[in-house]
Amino acid sequence: MTTTIEAATVPKRAAKRPEHGPGSKADGWSRRLPLLPALVFTFIITQLPFVVTIYYSLESWNLVRPGSRHFVGLSNYAQVFTDSQFRQVTLNTVVLTVGSVLIAVALGLLLALMLNRAFPGRGVVRTLLITPFLITPVAAALLWKTTLLDPTYGLVNFILRPFGAGQTDWISSFPLTAVMMAIVWQWTPFMMLLILAGLQSQPDDVLEAAGVDGASSFAIFREITIPHLRRFIELGIVLGTIYLINVFDQIYMMTQGGPGIASSNLPFYIYQRAFLGFDVGQSAAMGVVVAILTTIVSTFALRLIFRTFSGNEASA
Amino acid sequence: MSCAGAGALGGGGAGKTVTVAIVSNSQMQDAIKLVPEFEKTHPGVNVRFVSLSENQARAKITASVATGGNEFDVVMISNYETPQWAADGWLVNLQPYADKTPGYDPQDFLPKVRDALSYQGNLYSVPFYGESSFLAYRKDLFQQAGLTMPDHPTWMQVRDFAAKLANKKTGMSGICLRGLPGWGEVMAPLDTVINTFGGSWYDMNWNAQLNSPATSQAVDFYVNLVRDYGEPGPAVSSFGECATLMGQGNVAMWYDATSVVTALEDPSQSKVVGKIGYVPAPVEKTAHSGWLYTWSLAIPKTSENKQEAWDFMSWMTSKDYMHLVGTKLGWGHVPPGSRASTYQIPEYQQAAAAYLQPTLDAMNNADEEHPTAMPVPYTGIQFVSIPEFQDMGTRVSQQISAAIAGQTSVKDALDESQKYAQTVGDTYKGVSK
């Protein structure tokens, strides 16, 4: 089975990379030129503020205590690393990001499989399903906090009440879960769309051939569909992680990071240091630490995932 | 600026534009509705509003003023910021403007409010709206249960009432109290409880007092009261949630700002209009315990339209404005707690009969200078008037909120809080008051 697919796809891939002439200097530049505007733009807009952030991180500067600004070297960093809350919040960030992405992908896969079958009104159901992704996150978070999860007037408890379980105060008892629910609700449709796109791009002839061969549906799913979907699922995981690691709106609107710091993630915690403590130096130091941490983690994660993509590019 | 035109996509026009940053409470929304009246009499001035929720507004206004940003000509701040920012030299001294403006009468501002907004005897912001805190209770429920609310209740009495009136089966809570983290959220009512129980944030030598016996007892009381007899989901409840619960008839008592009346006495929002009585903030060891808070308007030093800014804010805080609101929008909409003369308007007296006197009494009894039973090195009732308080108060509030949610014990919460408070207190040791 596997061999059939590879046989079908390999020639296509091989043909994709035509050998261009030997890379002369002029040729190299003409190839780089289209890349430059985007590269320069991104560099200026994203890296310069980051450099300023590094500079601020070496200062003691409280915005609301004028005249307090002075150079302190690395002491802000020392504080970050001894801050037990910072560690707790880092853990929250990991749980929130990984949890939301995995649940959204799993649900998205199920929904995509569901939508990939023909049934009356499929278009309408798909429209209903993608809508949460289109809703402004600020509005979605408010919706969850008030109409859905409110302990007294919320619909969730209203539905649970006949089963004797409608007294849960979701947002204070399970703050991280509540935030995750709102996020998953919005991101599942995105994952679903991506995976659905993957399903619909399956070459029909291969599936038919497999069906004629008498392979069971489950075998077809395992042997053909899942390997085919892998690329789409991985793309979903990468995009989801990138966005959700910096998620802010939902936490800000739903829990303000509480109770305590139970639902604070790193961006929210830094926000509080910057806009509540007005401690520019320390929030900058935290920002730098977070940037370094995420870059390290994502380097590993991306390299892993890049393997599939680079499979297109270099090998094959 | 070549791009300035493109920035004003929403329209714009000739003349000077005054940009006002305000907190989106109902009285401020009323002001936005009435601005055309101002622009009629001041043809050269356009007023534009940025209206944000309280937390967002405070973060944005503080960042803007502290970094010398010049996007705002008028900012809405409170009695927490005003004296500090005046001392930092960030605000325009309004005393000369106020004295020069005919009929403005700054002496008419309620004395406690005026003091709270002055620095070295000069006004640096002018009050739009002021509030203290008091206890609202359902007269009908008390009657049914055969209970009598004393004229000056103590917290112990309030707890007994709450215990008797709470009923899980009917969904009735004995009392609603804020539990949401935030120095202006759970900390506001809690601070008044701490003060009247004999606790404080610091002693005279800036030693933190958050796990002292008196403070611990007060916090323990508050947390247990709301956990045992309070509203569902107390750790995320604040003014809005309590307003809804009491307005829908699910709560017997509510201790909060005097502005609760806007929500409770408005028939379009509330099902309990006319059933509510108001008594002063409950006490233990002090004679009074209500807080003092005002939303006021100030001009940042960086504003390029100071005169126009003043023209606008003096209009919005004038005696005439009260009449304008009363006649155009209804007398229940008049912003309370700023001017003594407001309380002399017959129509207002009639509209506000249910709560006028309790509100005025609370405003006049709030004492920012001597908030606690024992002397303290700071001023402020529901806050400590130092710049670090926003952050410290919020961190402490997160601990308290976690205790209310049952995720930590009151003792652990306060021990942790004590550490934050001491770190801040240490930077003030040796600095004279």
Place this chain on the structure above:
Amino acid sequence: MSTSTTAPAGPSAAAQHDEPRRKKGSAGRVIMAIVSWVVGIVFFFPVLWMVLTAFKQEADAYTDPPKLFFAPTLEQFKEVLSAGAGPALLNSLFATVMSTILVLLLAIPAAFAVSLRPVAKTRDVLFFFISTKMLPVVAAIVPIYVVVNEIHAVDNIWTLVVLYTAMNLPIAVWMMRSFFLEVPGALLEAASIDGASISRTMREVVLPVVSPGIAATALICVIFAWNEFFIAVNLTAAQAGTVPVFLVGFITSEGLYFAKLCAAATLAALPVVIAGWVAQNKLVQGLSFGAVK
């Protein structure tokens, strides 16, 4: 494809012949259709509830049990519109459209360069793009504010256009690169033998093939730009405020304005929801680009 229903039928299914199998399939199909509809409605319900609430009076918005039937009113929408929803919608529209155009102008050549004509270190370049998305904006917002304030660009809609472009560009490059990889090599080869210039190759050979991918990318950019809140709230004031900022301005600490909030939220979400509904086929088509072409 009838994967999930027949799979649980187990070993017996294999033994069955054509006729009973089809019957079973149709019963399963009905059940699956019903399940699909139920799931769709459950997912959509919060949105529906938001829209319903927007037509309620405040006192009906918060009740226990929740009210499904009520006398609808347009009062909340009127209030929202009179509170300045118009300028906010215009600002959002401008920032969204302009930034998306800029993103496409920058990302298409870049994606072309890193996919069809890769040079050394392509992977590093891609990684650089994606890594800028990992930097927490919160950490940089104070420096950004200080710089923007220094050049007197606070509360200017162009500031948002530039920042949104930077925000969406990495994703756009990334997405489009994978679409460009699907361009058949034979086509390119033919063009390069013809001696066509890069820009002509782009225009005549590549773009027609990847246009569904571009549409999908653009839609994603539109969604993220329209819904962005944090940058907007910190860098705008009275003039350039966008829809999410406007929406948050409706949150009062006084409560019981939920119907109005829902009306504002409905208005805020409407343009992008409609755009998404209309373009959803393009999106799926774009994302599944490889085979549907």
